[in-house]
Amino acid sequence: MDVLDLLKPGGMIMVPILICSILATAIIFERFWTLRVSKIAPKKASNEVWHWIKNKELNSKKLRALKESSPLGQIFAVGLANAKHGREVMKESIEQEATQVVHDMERFLTALGTVAVITPLLGLLGTVIGMIKVFAAIQLEGTGNAAILAGGISEALLTTAAGLTVAIPALIFHRYFLRRVDEIVISMEQEAIKLVEVVHGDREIDLGGE
Template identity: 60%
Template sequence: MLEIIQSGGWMMVPIIIASILALAISVERFWTLRATQIAPADLLSRVWGWMKNKQLDANRIKELRESSPLGRVLAAGLMNARNGRQIMKESIEEVASHEIHEMERYLNALGTVAAVAPLMGLLGTVFGMIQVFSEIMIQGTGQANVLAGGISEALITTAAGLVVAIPALICHRILQRRVDEIVVFMEQEAIKLVDVLHGEREVSDPVESRESRA
């Protein structure tokens, strides 16, 4: 493996750095973007329980805000519930936009790695082919083994770039899809909260939220 990397030339260095970056981002985002940590399915039902038992005070709202990103969104709505439906929705949207930005952190970098890695591999191949043709000009075409070896070495960077780009692209698509699903769920929970507090919806069964998530 080390010989292959060395034979790929100096362009293997940025490709290896890109692979380490893609791996680090993928592991961190898969660990961070867990639905149970960001948007627990039973969180809204707990809020319903506090409301029914008249336990929804400042301490409960603080607990809710510190529990998860969805908790911060719901807490923003609860804190502004008395200011009218529009103000409540705006406060929820403001907090939600910040949480969405946090969830999408590093995803652009991962997408960039997926797009740039094949180009770096192609650039390495172009440099390698330039060297091959330089050898042809010097030694002629009589030494086929030398030329074949040079061409195979030039193609190593293209292969390396694709090896990095394909998993990075797959991870980027999976993570982006996960973010989209979490955002949709958070929007649904926030809308339920707004409608209930402003009399446009009855408090649902606590189990309903879990069943809809499943």
């Protein structure tokens, strides 16, 4: 009931702003849960691969399990499966798989960015509608009806405030998640380069982190 009481003075524009706020909140919680380093690029996956390579224990069963374990494991598995075709083919297969992984990591971020952009515009639209009502009331009834004037001004102020309240955190988290994706991608790139070099004998395996 309190929410409805808050929405009513803002008019119909408060409905899409409320929808945007629910959408942004859902995306933020979902991305916090999904974009965890322990989930996307676990250190365990790297250590297992180095151990398998060093002890020549790689087989199709382990590659299948690796592919299903995490996005980094997925990239490793594709690269290892194509290692026999040479360095360039291995690198290309890793890059293609990494493109899909990064796309999945950026899922819903476009929607979050869109919310950050459109909610201030919705608030501005509500402001314009509220001011139109104020001037229409003045034209019809003069300045004597304070209730109508207050209602229009209230609608204008509430929608602006609501739009900014949704947009500011949406913009902050949108930039935060993009930064987090970039950091994870850099980490995975380093691990993928190391994998190519190890497999093709350009680098020694270091299991000191185990």
